Amino acid sequence: MHYAPEPAWGGGRGDLVVDLIAVWTSDRVTNVCVFHSQSLSADLAAAKLETKATRNDILHQQNVAQGRDKYKTLKQIRMGNTKLRIDMFESM
Numbered sequence: 001m002h003y004a005p006e007p008a009w010g011g012g013r014g015d016l017v018v019d020l021i022a023v024w025t026s027d028r029v030t031n032v033c034v035f036h037s038q039s040l041s042a043d044l045a046a047a048k049l050e051t052k053a054t055r056n057d058i059l060h061q062q063n064v065a066q067g068r069d070k071y072k073t074l075k076q077i078r079m080g081n082t083k084l085r086i087d088m089f090e091s092m
Contacts, residue, residue, distance in 0.1 A: 076088070077089055
């Protein structure tokens, strides 16, 4: 006897509702976490003392202002041949 394959969400309508609630809850938790993260970042920025900034802090601020981060830098370094990558890395 040949049976039809079960739907991807696990079967009946009740399972679909449970899955939809789980997705909604997950999205809601994600949004709350993003909000709290942004709130904490704002609080830290307000409490930061500019006079205590280290050389690395200043360099990081300049990189962020120019839109650079470690992922973009690594991607740029990987572009081109080995000689160009070595030259790029050594010039940093």
